[in-house]
Amino acid sequence: MKRGLLSIGGLVLLLCLAVMAGIYLGSVRMSVLDVWNIVWHKGGADTAYHIVWDIRIPRVLAALLLGGGLSVSGFLLQTFFQNPIAGPYVLGISSGAKLTVALAMIVLLGRGLSISAFGMVVAAFVGAMLSMGFVLVLSFRVQNMSFLVVCGIMIGYICSAITDFLVTFAGDNNIVNLHNWSKGSFSGMSWETMPLMAGMIVLGVVFSFFLSKPISAYQLGETYARNMGVNIKGLRILLIVLSSLLSACVTAFAGPISFVGIAVPHLMKSLTKSARPLFLIPCCFLGGAVITILCDTVARLAFAPTELSISSVTAIFLVPVVITMMVKKQRGRL
Amino acid sequence: MSQIKAEHLSVGYGKKIVLSDLSFAADKGQVVTLIGPNGAGKSTILKTFIKQLAPLGGVAYVGEKSIARLSEKEMALQLSVVMTGRLKPELMTCREVVATGRYPYTGRLGILGKEDWLRVDEAMHMVHAMETADCYFQQISDGQKQRVMLARAICQDTQVLILDEPTSYLDIRYKLDIMESIRLLAKEKGRTVLMSLHELDLARMISDVILCVDGEKISKIGSPEEIFQGTVMETLYHIKERSYDPVTGAVYLERAKGAPQGFVIGGGGRSLALYSYLNRQRIPFVAGLLWEDDVAYSMAVATAGQCFSQKSGYPFPQEEIRRAKEAVDACLFCVSTKSGFGPLEEGNRIVYNYAKERNKLIDEEEVWQK
Numbered sequence: 001m002k003r004g005l006l007s008i009g010g011l012v013l014l015l016c017l018a019v020m021a022g023i024y025l026g027s028v029r030m031s032v033l034d035v036w037n038i039v040w041h042k043g044g045a046d047t048a049y050h051i052v053w054d055i056r057i058p059r060v061l062a063a064l065l066l067g068g069g070l071s072v073s074g075f076l077l078q079t080f081f082q083n084p085i086a087g088p089y090v091l092g093i094s095s096g097a098k099l100t101v102a103l104a105m106i107v108l109l110g111r112g113l114s115i116s117a118f119g120m121v122v123a124a125f126v127g128a129m130l131s132m133g134f135v136l137v138l139s140f141r142v143q144n145m146s147f148l149v150v151c152g153i154m155i156g157y158i159c160s161a162i163t164d165f166l167v168t169f170a171g172d173n174n175i176v177n178l179h180n181w182s183k184g185s186f187s188g189m190s191w192e193t194m195p196l197m198a199g200m201i202v203l204g205v206v207f208s209f210f211l212s213k214p215i216s217a218y219q220l221g222e223t224y225a226r227n228m229g230v231n232i233k234g235l236r237i238l239l240i241v242l243s244s245l246l247s248a249c250v251t252a253f254a255g256p257i258s259f260v261g262i263a264v265p266h267l268m269k270s271l272t273k274s275a276r277p278l279f280l281i282p283c284c285f286l287g288g289a290v291i292t293i294l295c296d297t298v299a300r301l302a303f304a305p306t307e308l309s310i311s312s313v314t315a316i317f318l319v320p321v322v323i324t325m326m327v328k329k330q331r332g333r334l
Numbered sequence: 335m336s337q338i339k340a341e342h343l344s345v346g347y348g349k350k351i352v353l354s355d356l357s358f359a360a361d362k363g364q365v366v367t368l369i370g371p372n373g374a375g376k377s378t379i380l381k382t383f384i385k386q387l388a389p390l391g392g393v394a395y396v397g398e399k400s401i402a403r404l405s406e407k408e409m410a411l412q413l414s415v416v417m418t419g420r421l422k423p424e425l426m427t428c429r430e431v432v433a434t435g436r437y438p439y440t441g442r443l444g445i446l447g448k449e450d451w452l453r454v455d456e457a458m459h460m461v462h463a464m465e466t467a468d469c470y471f472q473q474i475s476d477g478q479k480q481r482v483m484l485a486r487a488i489c490q491d492t493q494v495l496i497l498d499e500p501t502s503y504l505d506i507r508y509k510l511d512i513m514e515s516i517r518l519l520a521k522e523k524g525r526t527v528l529m530s531l532h533e534l535d536l537a538r539m540i541s542d543v544i545l546c547v548d549g550e551k552i553s554k555i556g557s558p559e560e561i562f563q564g565t566v567m568e569t570l571y572h573i574k575e576r577s578y579d580p581v582t583g584a585v586y587l588e589r590a591k592g593a594p595q596g597f598v599i600g601g602g603g604r605s606l607a608l609y610s611y612l613n614r615q616r617i618p619f620v621a622g623l624l625w626e627d628d629v630a631y632s633m634a635v636a637t638a639g640q641c642f643s644q645k646s647g648y649p650f651p652q653e654e655i656r657r658a659k660e661a662v663d664a665c666l667f668c669v670s671t672k673s674g675f676g677p678l679e680e681g682n683r684i685v686y687n688y689a690k691e692r693n694k695l696i697d698e699e700e701v702w703q704k
Contacts, residue, residue, distance in 0.1 A: 084424070213444030217437055219426070223417050227384060228437040228490075229410030275425040278443060 004279030007272045011286035015064070018293040022060035023052060025297055027304035054191070060293055062189040062197060066250045067260055067292020068285035069201040071268075072208050073246035074261025075284045079215050079277075080239040083145045084325060087261035088128075088247035091148075092155030094258075096131025097124035097251035098182060099159040102166050105178055117193040117252070121200065124252035128244040131155055136240070183309035184255035186296045197253055204246045205285050211238060212277040219275060257292070258311040263318035264288040266325045291317070336361050337397060337494050337526035338383065344391035345375065345382040351390050352378045356552050358545055360528055362493070365520045367537045368530040370547035371571050376530035377418070379547065380498050383528065384415050396494055410438035414490035416483045416497045422472060428482045429467040432458055435490035457489035458482075461515045477508030484515055495519065497529035501536060509533065513540050535583045538562050546570045576636040582629070586636040590616040594639045596701070597621075597658075597665045597689065600672035600682050601628035608669065608701060613637040617704060620661045623650045623681045650681025658685045668694045669701050 024035050028051055038044040038052045074087040088094045104123035108115045115123075131152075138151050167178050214235045217225040226232050250257060268283040269275060292310075295317060299308040336359035346352040352375040360366040368376040381387045383394055385401055393400045396412050404412065414435065423431060435457070436450040446454070458464050463481040466474050471482065480500060487495050500516070501509040513536055519525040520542075531537045537544060538558040546554040546561065548570055554561060567578045577586050595617050598608050601624030609630065612619045621634035622642025628634075634641040642658045644650045658681070662668055668689035675683040689695045 210442065213437065213440065213442065216444060217434060219423050220421060220431070220434055221419060223384070223386060223415065223419065224421075224434065224486075226386065226406065227410060227413070227415045228434060229407045231406050269425055273425060274430075275423065276430070278445070 004272050004274055004276065004283075007268070008279065008282050008286065011283060011290065014290045015286055015293075018290045018297075019060055019064065022063065022293045022297050023056050025301060026051065026056055027300065058189040058191055058194060059186050059296065061194060062253060063186050063293045063296040064289040065197055065201045066186075066254050066257070067295075068289040069204060069246040070250045070257060070260045070292070071264035071284040071288025072205050072281060073243040073250070075265040075277075075280060076208060076215075076239050076243035076246075077261070078265055079218060080236065080243065081139070081145065081148070082219075082221070084266060084329065085145075085149055085262060085322070087259070088243065088250075089156070089256060089258045089261055091135050091152035092131045092159060093128045093135070093152075093244060093247050094251050094256035095156035095159035095163075096134075097127040097248045098256050099163050100124060100127030100130070101252055102163045102178060102182060106166055117196050120252040121196070121249055124248035125245060127159075128248040128251070129241075131159070132240060132244050181255045184257045184311040185299075185307065185309055186254050187307060189253070193253065197249065200249045201246065204242055204249070205281070207238075208242055208246075209277075209281045211235070211242075212281060215239075215277040216275075219277075254310065256311060257314060259314050259318035259322060260288055260292055260295075263321040263325075264291060267291075267321060335398070336395070337364075338366070338528055339395040340379075340392065341395070342392035343379075343382070343389055343394050345378045345387060346390050347378070347387065349390070353547065353549075353551055354391065356392070358543070358552065358555055360494075360526050360543065362526055363520050363524045364542045365516060365527045365529070365540050366543045366545065367541040368528075368545050368547050369532075369534060369537050369570070371549065374547045374549040376547050377498055380415075380417075380496050380528065380530060384413065384417075384496055385409060407438065410490070410492075412492055413494035413496055414487035414492045415495070416480070416487050416500055418498045418502065421479070421483070424472070426471050427468050428463060428471050428474065428478075429454060429458070431471045431482055432463070432467075432485045432489055435486040435488070438490065453489045453491065454485075457485040460488060460518065461485045462511065477504045477511075480504060480508065480512060481515075484512060488515075488519065492525075494526045494528065497527065499530050499532060501531065501533060509536060516540055534562070534567065534578075538583065576632070579632040579636065581632055584633065586633060587613060589613060589637045589639060590618045592618045592639075594618045594620045594661065594664060595666045596704075597662055597668040597685075597694075598634075598638070599668055599670040599686050599689065600624065600675075600679075601630040601634070602671055603629055604671040604698075605630045606633060608671065608698070609633050609637050611701065612704075615704065620658075620665065622658050622661075623654060623679075623685065644681075647678070649678050655681045655684055659688050662689050662692065662694060665694065667696050667701075667704075669696055669698055671698075 024032060030048055034044055034048060035052060038049055077086040077088060078084055100123045101120055105115055134155060135152055139148050163182055167182055214230045217228040217230045218235060222232055264287050265284050268280055268287050272279050272283055295313040296310055299310050299313045302308055338360040340356045340358050343356040344351050344354040368379060370376055382389055433446055433454050436446050436453060437444055439450060440446055458467055461481040461484050463485050466478050500512050516527055517540060520527050541558055544556060544558055544561045545552050554566060562580045565575055568575050574588060590613055596612055596619040598605050598619055598621045618639045620640040621638035624631055624643055625646040626643055627646040640661060642654050662685060670686050
């Protein structure tokens with residue numbers, strides 16, 4: 001109880017620091033004072049003002065929202081499958097969303113139409129639900145989790161392959177951006193899409209938070225959850241829709257981002273030493289935000305001015321976390 | 335008024351009916367136990383009552399209402415469960431697991447109030463699970479887990495408890511412990527318990543009503559006294575006649591075949607060890623002479639190649655003594671379980687002396703070396 005609240009407090013603090021670091025650090029060097037001035041007094045030189053307000057702040061905000069949303073989505077999926085290695089990326093949900101978004105973009109851009117942010121989210125949601133549906137059908141047939149994860153990874157590969165294929169042959173200059181996006185990146189975030197992004201993610205996360213009670217009942221397994229008065233079918237549908245919605249949102253805006261969805265919930269469990277969703281959901285959001293902002297900052301700075309894809313950075317930092325967790329689990333079971 | 339009732343209930347998976355036309359009822363304060371072979375459908379009945387499976391015909395009642403008309407919330411307030419599946423709740427302490435029993439009473443976010451936590455501790459006290467309260471559930475033993483799960487069901491504070499094999503995999507101490515808790519719940523708190531058990535001795539000890547489930551229907555309903563008699567168990571479990579003793583609840587391995595090698599003279603408690611040793615070593619033996627109410631009688635009948643016996647309280651007849659002497663001749667050794675013979679045991683004294691004359695009598699100690 002205490003530990004949960006303390007963790008939330010600590011994470012809020014970390015998040016403030018991460019946001020400040022994300023705004024302060026960049027390929028264009030500025031003094032702390034200048035940045036302070038620009039953020040709080042909207043002063044300073046035009047270029048610097050533009051860099052901070054139109055590039056860095058939206059980018060950090062996007063990383064905050066999307067990273068947090070992705071972690072919560074991972075937590076929901078882990079609850080649903082009652083398995084700690086479930087996540088939107090390994091189950092192929094992100095890749096499904098990526099494929100439909102790429103398709104939508106190519107089809108529409110090819111006809112000279114532009115696609116709205118909302119359209120992207122819808123397309124991503126459709127793709128996420130399709131992959132999810134496929135994984136679900138498999139999960140009803142085969143009750144084996146490792147099989148399911150392997151299938152998810154396969155689905156991911158197929159979707160990525162088709163996306164690559166589409167992107168390669170689309171060949172249009174308009175679609176140059178698509179290439180960056182399909183690898184996952186926070187570059188080019190603007191204020192225009194922010195309300196939609198913030199709205200969707202906040203809605204999804206808050207809704208998830210209010211599912212804390214049935215989720216914690218569900219953690220004891222279906223039989224007991226039902227006995228506690230939980231409508232199992234309803235909860236399962238909500239879990240699926242919410243997790244797909246959150247990861248679809250992330251994919252629509254920033255492309256697929258790997259491993260945040262698996263690793264962050266685990267890190268948060270180790271931090272809070274508890275599995276209570278009441279604390280874990282806020283912690284996942286905050287922790288996911290912190291880690292994604294930091295990873296994005298690394299992606300920007302490590303080889304500046306060349307940017308790394310966000311997934312490469314998250315993979316490097318988070319895969320060891322996932323492996324450690326799996327080793328621990330295996331040991332615990334022996 | 336009955337708290338649990340089945341009326342011509344059919345249960346099964348999907349469309350496949352496992353058991354049909356079940357009718358039974360359980361009142362307040364009653365313990366009703368399902369026994370029967372593995373796969374006979376005991377769990378299927380329980381799963382139907384907790385609405386995990388839909389009834390395939392007939393009606394199941396919990397309280398006054400048919401379960402089909404009870405909402406999830408109402409069900410949660412009416413009955414609580416302990417099922418067999420292994421739970422793996424991550425990072426949950428035992429107290430937290432028990433606390434989930436209070437969920438039907440909590441608000442939107444599932445936060446427990448002071449009163450709820452008191453109930454949680456009360457339930458844990460009741461099943462002696464207090465010392466593990468702050469341990470992680472996954473780190474305690476199976477027996478302790480079962481106590482915790484029972485506490486969880488208890489603090490849900492429902493009239494009806496459904497327990498699926500609550501004592502399986504537990505050692506004798508935990509078995510007794512769980513039984514004590516169930517008795518307390520039923521007899522002092524007036525709860526109704528419907529459960530399945532594999533341990534016939536426990537079922538007999540705790541149940542008010544026993545239902546024999548045989549894979550098609552409930553073949554017999556009755557009090558333990560009505561169920562544990564004759565060859566009911568042998569028929570229910572499809573085992574050889576006399577391999578289960580309804581009087582003591584003991585089970586016996588099939589008797590060794592072949593010509594008898596040993597003769598165990600006399601009956602009484604001491605002969606039980608001898609019978610079981612000889613039968614275990616596959617040494618065929620005869621037993622006698624003993625009265626039909628002797629503690630060793632049913633084991634002698636079940637495991638000895640031949641058993642010389644007489645109605646209780648009567649002296650052994652000459653004919654039986656003569657045949658026993660013949661048996662002594664056929665055996666390689668004889669052993670007596672008696673240090674002396676009473677006035678009505680003249681027959682045993684005769685057989686004992688006969689064996690002694692023929693130098694076949696050996697000490698009990700020597701038997702253990704065979």
